[in-house]
Amino acid sequence: MSSSGLCGICGRTGAGYTCDRCGTLVCERHYEASVGFCVECAREVGGGGQPSGDDQPDTGDTYQF
Numbered sequence: 801m802s803s804s805g806l807c808g809i810c811g812r813t814g815a816g817y818t819c820d821r822c823g824t825l826v827c828e829r830h831y832e833a834s835v836g837f838c839v840e841c842a843r844e845v846g847g848g849g850q851p852s853g854d855d856q857p858d859t860g861d862t863y864q865f
């Protein structure tokens with residue numbers, strides 16, 4: 801009867817949203833209603849001007865691990 805789940809991000813009860821990407825149950829604070837994803841997925845797929853490839857600029861100085 802009580803349909804309150806645990807948020808997969810903060811672990812609090814009252815999670816009433818399900819991420820449409822990873823299926824994680826999240827609370828209202830960790831649900832991006834604009835995309836229908838949790839904030840984790842929204843951060844990954846949402847982007848917003850993220851350059852493709854590594855986050856390090858190619859300055860010519862190549863590091864070798």
Ligand SMILES: [Zn+2]
Pocket residue numbers: 807808809810811812826827828829830
């Ligand atoms: Zn949460």
Ligand SMILES: [Zn+2]
Pocket residue numbers: 819820821822823824837838839840841842
């Ligand atoms: Zn997700």
